[in-house]
Amino acid sequence: MRKTIFTILLLSISAMSAWAYQKEKIYINSGGKQRNILVYTPDELPAGSPLFITTHGMGGNSENQAEHDRMYELVDTAKFVMVYPRADGDYWDISGTTDQNFIIKVIDEMATRYKIDRKRVYWSGFSMGSMLLFIA
DSSP states (O other): HHHHHHHHHHHHHHHHTTTTEEEEEEEEEEEEEEEEEEEEEEEETTTOOEEEEEEOOOOOHHHHHHHHHHHGGGGGHHHHHEEEOSSSSOOOSSSSSSHHHHHHHHHHHHHHOOOTTTTTTEEESSSSHHHHHHHO
């Protein structure tokens, strides 16, 4: 009986800590505007960890992109910083440099806050968010 209770307790603790991460919204000034990003970090993040950025599609936002791709669930086991930037409005600036400059500011901010490895920055996007990546 004790062994069963101990096993259940151990499994419960393991399940609760399966996704041990912190979630926060960070505001960054870019091009004279206050922009925001949704950031997920593991509870323990070694210096020199990679950064993964995912940009949402037209009409989307950082919260629904996170809900759909769920990449943040991997930050604790793989030890990386996951960032979901938000467009300024319904779409990304794919004909100018406004959002390219924003992403550069995001990388700079993550390097300052979390000591990420600038040589291990990865970026993916959904729909129009991938177009921003394509032109960068």
